[in-house]
Amino acid sequence: MKKLFILCIAATMFACKQDPKIDYALFSGKIENPTDKTVIVFDGREKVKEMVLSENGTFADTLKIESGYYTLRHGKESSTIYLDPENDIDMTLNTKSFDETLKYSGKGSENNNYLAAKFLADEKSNIDYAKTFALDEADFLKAVNDIKNSKQELLNNAKNISDQFRALEQKNTEYEYLANLQNYKSYHHYYAKKAMYKPSEDFNKIINNVDYNNAEDYAILGSYKRLALSHYSNKIGDSDNPKEVFEDINQNTFPALKDDLAKKMIYEISPNNEHNEAYYNGLMALSSDEDFKNQLTTKFNTVNKLSKGKPSPKFTDYENHKGGTTSLDDLMGKYVYIDVWATWCGPCIREIPSLKEVEKQFHNKNIEFVSVSIDNDAAHDKWVTMVKEKELGGIQLIADNDWNSKFVKDYAIQGIPRFILIDPEGKIVNADAPRPSDPKLVELFIELKI
Known part of the structure; x- marks a missing residue:
């Protein structure tokens, strides 16, 4: 009887023992026409897992996760996904038509097929x-x-x-x-x-x-x-x-x-x-x-x-699109309106028509219009071509070390476009001046009697 009692306790203890909690999902897939060697899953900016594609474009791995939204990235393309522990998801896509071919199957696929459909619906709605x-x-x-x-x-x-x-x-x-x-x-x-x-x-x-x-x-x-x-x-x-x-x-x-x-x-x-x-x-x-x-x-x-009236930081020997180099000191004696931009910057490019209009309005006045590109070395030829194709006026320069140029850092430039106005003595008028599209810029020029 005593042995039977002990066996019953043991059986009860075994039955009550909880299975270990599963804190991972299985994630696999196949990518046709891959543009990169990896598929990466991010939680915000934190990398959860980087998975290497095989020769035939397949991948498979476990992802230690909590329930929630994540970002799937391959090459320059990305998509939002939703993962739960115990998911077993298989993904397929063709990069030649990324969003239209993104499909999921397996446990947890319905949530992600909905997200893919939601993105396509937003894209097709084409809301202005x-x-x-x-x-x-x-x-x-x-x-x-x-x-x-x-x-x-x-x-x-x-x-x-x-x-x-x-x-x-x-x-x-x-x-x-x-x-x-x-x-x-x-x-x-x-x-x-x-x-x-x-x-x-x-x-x-x-x-x-x-x-x-x-x-x-x-x-x-x-x-x-x-x-x-x-x-x-x-x-x-x-x-x-x-x-x-x-x-x-x-x-x-x-x-x-x-x-x-x-x-x-x-x-x-x-x-x-x-x-x-x-x-x-x-x-x-x-x-x-x-x-x-x-x-x-x-x-x-x-x-x-960088307050008004203080000496401006300087740039020295920046490459000039027309040949040779130009320094800020070469422009002293006139007001200098500097446009800090890059060929990849959409808002910068949208300012070009307005900048041309302002340049035309103040042509032959006491002001130089200077555009400083912060494109990196790899985009140098693109800069040369864009200046020609868009017939950009003024003085077209390219910085010596893109974002890391001393001039860029001295002006605390962390976003572009950025516009700077310097007076004929080399002193700051406005270290974050109005954009060409802003009527306040012309008002400022008139106030200064440029």
């Missing part, structure tokens, strides 16, 4: 966002509601996707809609040329009643993360007392948001920001990243040297 954001408020609301409803219909018709994934996609649809509302004011200013526009009280109620402090959604959904970061950065930018706003954010939001917000807003430390000190102190308080704080301090100290 410039025209949409130029619409008056009532028409804009109708347009973005139509966009939201079409996405909702696609989700409603999706079959066999998991309940958890469906709930997340429902949130994504809502957050993407709210992001459009959030962006309307600034985009409408730009596309409709209505700088004085202010949203109605009812419009503001929609976006002001959102919970922007949801740590759970922030960790999972990129759409919510972008929404929350934009909300807080706009709140700081719209305030006459940013110090107070920074203190409120620091006290009432969670660490991940604060760190990300600090990194997003380092670009606001700029020569034209009258609140640079408040921004610097606020961002330092938000961040827990010591490397970032060192970077921020370096930029803040650099920007402080």
